[in-house]
Amino acid sequence: MNEATSFGPSFGLQILVPVTMLLLVPLAxxxxxxxxxxxxxxxxxxxxxxxxxxxxxxxxxxxxxxxSGNAVVSIATTGIGLLFxxxxxxxxxxxxxxxxxxxxxxxxxxxxxxxxSGAINAVVKYLYFLxxxxxxxxxxxxxxxxxxxxxxxxxxxxxxxxxxxxxxLHLPKGSELDGGxxxxxxxxxxxxxxxxxVAGFVVGCFARAAHPLPRAIFLxxxxxxxxxxxxxxxxxxxxxxxxxxxxxxITTSVRRDQRPFMAGxxxxxxxxxxxxxxxxxxxxxxxxxxxxxxPAALIKPPGEFTWADxxxxxxRAYIWSSYIYAWLEGGPVxxxxxxxxxxxxxxxxxxPHNTLVGTAYELGLVGVLGMLSxxxxxxxxxxxxxxxxxxxxxxxxxxxxxxxxxxxxxxxEGLGLYGFLCxxxxxxARALASHRRxxxxxxxxxxxxAPS
Numbered sequence: 001m002n003e004a005t006s007f008g009p010s011f012g013l014q015i016l017v018p019v020t021m022l023l024l025v026p027l028a029x030x031x032x033x034x035x036x037x038x039x040x041x042x043x044x045x046x047x048x049x050x051x052x053x054x055x056x057x058x059x060x061x062x063x064x065x066x067x068s069g070n071a072v073v074s075i076a077t078t079g080i081g082l083l084f085x086x087x088x089x090x091x092x093x094x095x096x097x098x099x100x101x102x103x104x105x106x107x108x109x110x111x112x113x114x115x116x117s118g119a120i121n122a123v124v125k126y127l128y129f130l131x132x133x134x135x136x137x138x139x140x141x142x143x144x145x146x147x148x149x150x151x152x153x154x155x156x157x158x159x160x161x162x163x164x165x166x167x168x169l170h171l172p173k174g175s176e177l178d179g180g181x182x183x184x185x186x187x188x189x190x191x192x193x194x195x196x197x198v199a200g201f202v203v204g205c206f207a208r209a210a211h212p213l214p215r216a217i218f219l220x221x222x223x224x225x226x227x228x229x230x231x232x233x234x235x236x237x238x239x240x241x242x243x244x245x246x247x248x249x250i251t252t253s254v255r256r257d258q259r260p261f262m263a264g265x266x267x268x269x270x271x272x273x274x275x276x277x278x279x280x281x282x283x284x285x286x287x288x289x290x291x292x293x294x295p296a297a298l299i300k301p302p303g304e305f306t307w308a309d310x311x312x313x314x315x316r317a318y319i320w321s322s323y324i325y326a327w328l329e330g331g332p333v334x335x336x337x338x339x340x341x342x343x344x345x346x347x348x349x350x351x352p353h354n355t356l357v358g359t360a361y362e363l364g365l366v367g368v369l370g371m372l373s374x375x376x377x378x379x380x381x382x383x384x385x386x387x388x389x390x391x392x393x394x395x396x397x398x399x400x401x402x403x404x405x406x407x408x409x410x411x412x413e414g415l416g417l418y419g420f421l422c423x424x425x426x427x428x429a430r431a432l433a434s435h436r437r438x439x440x441x442x443x444x445x446x447x448x449x450a451p452s
Contacts, residue, residue, distance in 0.1 A: 010057045011186040015165065020051060023158055030154035039139035039148035041085045042132060045077045046155035046416050050196055053413075054162050056188040071121070074128055074412055081131030090134045095381055095426055098374035099130050105370050106341050109363050112333055113340035122341035129415040129422075136423025137430075144431075149203060150210030152420075153218050156200035159193065160221050162186055163228060182230035191406050192413045194231035197222050198238060198402065199417035202395055205245045206388070206424055219245075232314075235281065237402040243270045244394035287313045301325050316353050316405055323352045323361045338364035351410060355403035358410065371409075375400060378422050385428035392425050 011019075027047055034040045052059045052070055059069035067075070103126050110119035139148050162185030166172065172181040173190065184193040201222040207215050223242070226234050250266035251259050290312060291298060298309060298317040302325060310318045323344070330339060341362050344352065352358035359367045375396075382392035399408065399418060408414020 010188075011054070011162070011165065011169075011171070016054055016186075019161060019165070020054075020158075023051070023161065026154045026157060030151040034139075034148045034151045036139050036142040036148065038085055038135040039143065039151070041081060042135045042139060042420070043148075043152055043155050045081070045132065045135075046152070046199075047158065048073055048077065049412055049416060050155065050158040053187045053192065053196070054158060054185065060188065070412070075124055078124055078128045078131055081135060082127065085138070086131055086134045087138060090137065091130075093134075093137075093426065095377055095422075095429075096130060096133070098370065098377050099126055102126055102367070102370045102374060105337065105363050105367050109337040109367065110340050112337055113343065115340045115343070118341050118343065125409070125412065125415055128412060129419045132416055132419025133423040133426065136420050137427050140424065140427040141430075145209045146206070147209045149207040149424075150215065152203050153200070153207060153210070153215075156196070156203070156218075156222070159185060159196055159200065160225055163193075163225050167228070183228040190229045190231045191233075192411045194226055194229045194234035195402070195406065195408055195411055195417060196413040197225045197229060198234050198398075199413060199420065201226070201238060202241065202398075202417060202421055205241060205391060205395065208388075231406075233402060233405040236405075237398045239274075239277075239398070240394040240401070241391070241398040243274065244391050246270055246273070248388075248391060291317070313405070319348075319350060319353050320357045322348065323357050327361045327364075334364060336364045337366050338362045351407055353406055355407050355409050358407055378425060381422075381429045382425045385425055386431045387428055389428075392421075392428065395421055396425070 010016075027043070030043055031040050034043055049070075052073055055069075059073070061068060063069050064072055103123050106119045106122045106126070107116075110116050110122075140146060163183055164185075166183045166185045171186055172183055182190050184190050187193040201219060204215060204219040204222060207218075223238075226238060247263070247266040247270050250269065251263045254262050298305075298312065298321070300321065302318060302322040305318045305321065327334065327338070338359075338361055343362055344358070352361060356368055356371065359371050363370070379393070379396045379400075382396050383389065385392050399421060402408055402414070406414075408417060
């Protein structure tokens with residue numbers, strides 16, 4: 001899973017091993033304090049993925065049956081979760097039906113394209129997402145206050161520690177922008193690293209039971225880390241959740257009778273910060289204004305793209321066009337169910353950089369409808385959740401924006417992010433359903449006979 005054909009800069013084992021040993025200490029403390037088997041599973045699963053990313057020179061290479069080290073870790077994590085963590089009854093929750101639909105589409109597409117083995121990797125990824133989501137749901141049911149989420153922040157320490165070391169030791173990586181440098185802690189690519197930091201920011205936003213100071217420091221570290229990683233998609237996608245978190249934090253920091261006033265103050269501050277961000281990131285996001293001014297200019301066959309066209313959005317429009325026109329040139333079967341899961345590998349130099357574009361090429365129109373059904377189902381669950389509804393909707397909006405210029409569903413880091421978000425969302429929605437089912441308590445004075 002997430003194979004790589006080229007490798008970014010990496011720390012040597014003389015740094016990786018001792019730092020990993022040190023990082024095991026907070027992990028052990030968080031493991032003990034997390035409280036439930038499900039919470040501990042999520043903690044270790046995410047921590048292992050982020051540690052493995054630092055060892056990409058070794059973990060991206062085949063080690064068993066043609067599988068990379070990352071693939072072995074992901075498969076083992078999924079298997080352990082299904083066998084020993086996830087309750088069988090939770091697999092039947094109606095909100096996860098779209099996940100099974102996507103796995104069925106993957107299998108049908110692989111069979112019709114005569115590549116059944118190509119479905120294995122994709123199915124494991126969906127199962128990984130499902131296991132993380134249901135484990136988060138179960139952990140929250142055992143810990144309604146969500147204390148385990150605060151301890152879950154420890155899983156992201158490898159990212160911040162190694163990124164800090166990359167700055168101190170001056171180990172940058174060339175960015176997707178010409179002449180740019182990014183700081184990604186010796187990890188392979190800024191895309192997966194940034195998505196992992198986004199996952200950390202999402203976790204920190206919902207760690208409401210954690211101590212305010214460590215939580216604030218953690219959220220700041222995630223935001224600074226995303227900035228240092230320099231991945232524009234992640235920076236842009238964080239907008240809705242960051243604004244919602246700021247507004248809610250300001251509004252709920254005072255007494256209830258003062259909240260209407262603070263809500264206005266928070267809204268004004270959010271508008272100011274958005275304006276500052278627009279000015280600060282004007283150069284980085286100038287391409288968006290270019291496309292918005294004339295979106296039809298980049299809707300054309302890839303052969304008609306000029307050199308200047310290919311520079312817009314780091315050639316994303318050109319990449320999308322290459323996939324879309326290749327899919328259109330397919331037959332009826334390909335239009336319906338695509339060319340098969342991960343069929344682009346070996347044919348294109350880069351991945352599609354858009355989940356819906358990639359899904360159309362791999363799984364066709366049926367796959368796109370299936371993916372949309374999954375996203376819209378979880379968004380509907382967020383809309384009907386009890387508590388933190390605005391933040392949940394904003395978090396789902398941020399995730400959907402992330403999918404428009406990169407592919408979290410192709411990266412295990414992204415599946416961990418969405419797994420946590422969906423698990424938390426389902427818990428909030430189930431809490432509302434349970435609240436509605438509770439019988440209304442009858443006051444003791446209601447049944448007493450009236451005095452004669």
